[in-house]
Amino acid sequence: MKIAFIGGGNVATALISGISQSPLPPEFIHVSEPDEGARRTLEENFPVTGFDNAPDAIRDTHCIVLAVKPQVMPQVLSEIRGRIGPGQLIISVAAGITIEYICRELGSEQEVIRCMPNTPALIGRGVTGLIAGPGCTPQHRKFAERILTAAGEIVWVKDEKLMDVVTAISGSGPAYYYYLTELLKEAGIRLGLPAEAAEKLALYTAQGAGDMAVQSHIGIADLRRQVTTPGGTTEAALDRFKAGRLEETVFRAIQAATERGRELSHIGDSQ
Incomplete structure (x- = not known):
């Protein structure tokens, strides 16, 4: 065909x-x-x-x-x-x-x-x-x-x-992951890592975590908990994310993308 x-x-x-x-x-x-x-x-x-x-x-x-x-x-x-x-x-x-x-x-x-x-x-x-x-x-x-x-x-x-909502999560979603990877890289550089090393660490961590989440038989939240030792380094970072209201920020970002998609549909319907 x-x-x-x-x-x-x-x-x-x-x-x-x-x-x-x-x-x-x-x-x-x-x-x-x-x-x-x-x-x-x-x-x-x-x-x-x-x-x-x-x-x-x-x-x-x-x-x-x-x-x-x-x-x-x-x-x-x-x-x-x-x-x-x-x-x-x-x-x-x-x-x-x-x-x-x-x-x-x-x-x-x-x-x-x-x-x-x-x-x-x-x-x-x-x-x-x-x-x-x-x-x-x-x-x-x-x-x-x-x-x-x-x-x-x-x-x-x-x-x-x-x-x-689909557009906001998956259609636009790759850009969010790229942005987070950029931020991880930049944080590594600011803390003393060479740029090449910081980028490789950020990229392959993103790839490996994504592959592991897809292939795993347990939920994403359980995978996160497996990495998070009480009182450890991961918990320290996650606590800072929570203090900065990352969950609400992500929701508002997806909501904004969803609303923009609806605005585009209204533009089309008005023509």
Whole structure:
């Protein structure tokens, strides 16, 4: 089955990277990317056929992946309106853009699955939240899973409003982990470690802790407690985190990202 990606940015590249791990002919994946340099880079790195416009890219494909920024979505939907064939599945990865909005802009009910992947999909270790629109069949869901599990894990939700929370936690989440890793590195440097050593310690601690949490049969809180000796160094650091109300700060940060996603959906609905 042929897939057309509208947009060749980070999210599309992450998904294409995951899908193309299995041998595929270039005609299997179409990519619409107006920037010639970006389009050429995709064609050089992946088994794809590039197009400079969306209508040509979606022709004779079975699935259309809308991988553009929310602000660009109205233009893209206008370009492909009336050009979508019966049974063509639409997968949207645009933050805040609702299934209802996509169908309204296309002028008809369409089979739409809204999802939010994240950039670790570039190495096949992403996680994607999904919700299926009312017209989607089990076959549509299964096809979406085939595409997205190539890039990592998937999580289905039943209420579309929760997609803004999914975006806040996992879509934006890699940046939070990068930021914490930056802070650990900078703390090490301020306390006397060479920059290279501080970075390596921070990076591999993050990687190892994440892998251990995923593979462990006990909960994350239990893993934390295993490392925390009463009166020890870990407890001293965690006590300072608690004194600084880190839990509340994290909640407020996720809440802010969630609210921004909802604002984007209102922007789309008002257009």
